[in-house]
Amino acid sequence: MTNHESTAQARRMIFSEEQEAFRKIVRAFVREEMVPRYDAWQEAGCPDRAFWHRCGELGILGIDVPEEYGGMPGSRFTHSVIVTEEIQREFLAVGGLRVQTDICMPYFLSYASDEQKARWLPQLTRGDAISALAMSEPGAGSDVKSMSTRAVRDGDHYVINGAKTFISNGTNADLVILAAKTDPAAGRRGISLIVVEAGTPGFERGRKLDKLGLKAQDLSELSFSDARVPVANLLGQENCGFEYLTSNLAQERISIAVNSQAAASAMLAYVTSQVAGTGAGQLVKFALADCATEIAAGQALVDSALAQLETGTLLPASAAMAKLYCTELQGRALDRCIQILGPAGYPRMDCKITRAYLDGRVSRIYAGSSEIMKVIISQSLGV
Amino acid sequence: MSMQRRIIFDEDHVAFRDSVAKFVAANVGPHASISTIWPLAANDGITGLSIPEEFGGAGIEDQRFVAVLLEELASVGAFGLAVSFGQALGVAIPALVRFGGPGMHAAWLPDLAAGESLCAVHCTDDGQRLEPGASGWSGSLTGVVNGSAARLLLVAAGDENGASGAVPLSIGDPGSVTRTPVAAWTQADIADFRIRDALAAEGGLLSAEAVAQMRSDEQLWLAVIAVAGARAIVDWTLAYVRERKVFGQPLMRFDNTRDVLGALAAQLAVVGSFIDQCLVQRANGPLVAAQTAAAKLAASKLIQISADQGLQLHGGYGYMREYPIAQAFADARCFGLLGGSNEALKRLLALELGSN
Numbered sequence: 001m002t003n004h005e006s007t008a009q010a011r012r013m014i015f016s017e018e019q020e021a022f023r024k025i026v027r028a029f030v031r032e033e034m035v036p037r038y039d040a041w042q043e044a045g046c047p048d049r050a051f052w053h054r055c056g057e058l059g060i061l062g063i064d065v066p067e068e069y070g071g072m073p074g075s076r077f078t079h080s081v082i083v084t085e086e087i088q089r090e091f092l093a094v095g096g097l098r099v100q101t102d103i104c105m106p107y108f109l110s111y112a113s114d115e116q117k118a119r120w121l122p123q124l125t126r127g128d129a130i131s132a133l134a135m136s137e138p139g140a141g142s143d144v145k146s147m148s149t150r151a152v153r154d155g156d157h158y159v160i161n162g163a164k165t166f167i168s169n170g171t172n173a174d175l176v177i178l179a180a181k182t183d184p185a186a187g188r189r190g191i192s193l194i195v196v197e198a199g200t201p202g203f204e205r206g207r208k209l210d211k212l213g214l215k216a217q218d219l220s221e222l223s224f225s226d227a228r229v230p231v232a233n234l235l236g237q238e239n240c241g242f243e244y245l246t247s248n249l250a251q252e253r254i255s256i257a258v259n260s261q262a263a264a265s266a267m268l269a270y271v272t273s274q275v276a277g278t279g280a281g282q283l284v285k286f287a288l289a290d291c292a293t294e295i296a297a298g299q300a301l302v303d304s305a306l307a308q309l310e311t312g313t314l315l316p317a318s319a320a321m322a323k324l325y326c327t328e329l330q331g332r333a334l335d336r337c338i339q340i341l342g343p344a345g346y347p348r349m350d351c352k353i354t355r356a357y358l359d360g361r362v363s364r365i366y367a368g369s370s371e372i373m374k375v376i377i378s379q380s381l382g383v
Numbered sequence: 384m385s386m387q388r389r390i391i392f393d394e395d396h397v398a399f400r401d402s403v404a405k406f407v408a409a410n411v412g413p414h415a416s417i418s419t420i421w422p423l424a425a426n427d428g429i430t431g432l433s434i435p436e437e438f439g440g441a442g443i444e445d446q447r448f449v450a451v452l453l454e455e456l457a458s459v460g461a462f463g464l465a466v467s468f469g470q471a472l473g474v475a476i477p478a479l480v481r482f483g484g485p486g487m488h489a490a491w492l493p494d495l496a497a498g499e500s501l502c503a504v505h506c507t508d509d510g511q512r513l514e515p516g517a518s519g520w521s522g523s524l525t526g527v528v529n530g531s532a533a534r535l536l537l538v539a540a541g542d543e544n545g546a547s548g549a550v551p552l553s554i555g556d557p558g559s560v561t562r563t564p565v566a567a568w569t570q571a572d573i574a575d576f577r578i579r580d581a582l583a584a585e586g587g588l589l590s591a592e593a594v595a596q597m598r599s600d601e602q603l604w605l606a607v608i609a610v611a612g613a614r615a616i617v618d619w620t621l622a623y624v625r626e627r628k629v630f631g632q633p634l635m636r637f638d639n640t641r642d643v644l645g646a647l648a649a650q651l652a653v654v655g656s657f658i659d660q661c662l663v664q665r666a667n668g669p670l671v672a673a674q675t676a677a678a679k680l681a682a683s684k685l686i687q688i689s690a691d692q693g694l695q696l697h698g699g700y701g702y703m704r705e706y707p708i709a710q711a712f713a714d715a716r717c718f719g720l721l722g723g724s725n726e727a728l729k730r731l732l733a734l735e736l737g738s739n
Contacts, residue, residue, distance in 0.1 A: 346717070
């Protein structure tokens, strides 16, 4: 066994046997049902509804959800890590799935009332409903609290006006967790999370955004013109939205770190297999050694963060470090791999690395840019 | 950026730049490619710039006019077109004019000047070349700029010892050319070739000296495009960070923004200055391999880092195709790979160091 393989073995120690059995099922699903459809999804700009139903059937959409609402029994966030890793093994970018399982579902689980859970969770876990989280606005990206989408209480409803952009699953979402100002004078203490359902009058889907990569990921603008949403759709308490966002962002950042880490690992494995036996020169060997070392460091960092997430001890700064490191690592590793493969690779569309490179570039920006991660980390250092 | 006035251009170049800028604004849209733009450029006399008047060209030997054209294309983010014109106008035609015989001149130059045919060239020292066989020249070439639009292909030829010359081929057999879908330099009509027993076109092979000139020129023009591209990227980024407000103030006010832009500005000044020196010297003949290798290496690194950091400063908008920085990021990555990889250039430079 090579050293690289033994590291990989050690890596698998964080997964149980039951999870490894789940991995086999997911791997088969990715290979047999996702890979053949991926080109069509890139054309369409999103996966089809059948994909979501299949994810529901396989229990993927019920990861970490109580059984009574359609959850997968005994599942944990680690199951979602497995799904992400297996999808990246085939260099597919289907981030909308992680948005549902890793980003939106925790909001429903933590802040929805029993009545809301009964209403929404079964459809989400079956794949009948797609969810989205609407935070960013054209004028408010990094600076979340400066958002201007407004929700005004009017009897039993909120009347919502505003616009959101860069919303993953925005075009197709049936349930949008919208962050809006219920008290504009209160800055970060004036934000509420309100679930807007598809078909709500005044809620319009805006442009599908034309991205550099991630062609199978639905990203769009949303607009709200006097959209009336029942107060019964408020998640948690009014004006506590910013707190909720802050506490959930740690898991979102780990989810992204896992994805970037998996993308870098998958590409290293691919490039190594391409290079093996070709009489690689010293520069290629050293570049691969650099990649492998950084990837091992990233893996250790993200696995440590995952362990803390499991025990509820994950600090925002640790999540920020994992997100910062693994996304930047993805950029460096893919860049090195492009150079190793030479003109047989980039920018040809028939080479996996081309799409992987363009798909990966946004990871240093979304879910809090690298610069914002540095702000969080430096604050934790007390400076 | 007005930090340095470009002292290498005179008023004729400035006038030409104005007319090229107008041509680009009028003709280079999102679906432009070299096959559509080359004939249009001929109407404006651009394709015949360095072709002698007797063959329908303008007979201009001053290569700074080529530089102006490539820079204007790069300044609007049309990198594929810039590389296409660089290969045709800056690499192939000067070699044909200087090293080709009368037969070759008569057969090719008028059509090139008139925009009726386009030339592709692959003389990069990347191991790809044609080899002689009993019935003609054979070989496979991947990633040839202008490949699917060209009627004439100039390609390095030789044996296991290296390239000893360049074969001019008339591309007659459409089955030998396969267009390559690419995510960058998309306007350059890049294609792969499978050539079997092809015979040299009119005039026979160009010499090893011609190959050396073409290699040097290829690197020079890629360096010119890369620096101009980096300048444009910094300009777009500067405009964005002055406008975009985050946390209540323009992004430009943050220390991080200034740090990134300041470092790029310094590199632009230094690398730009070296490239301008190369352009001036080119008037006296092709530059030595080490000089163009250094130029291309430095310029490739600069455009890549400018594009990456420029995209980052654009935030989420940097990933959206409606902003030119997004495609520029994809295009920038090619410069360190194609036309001589960074590693090949560093190796050459190291070997040249020892020989002085």
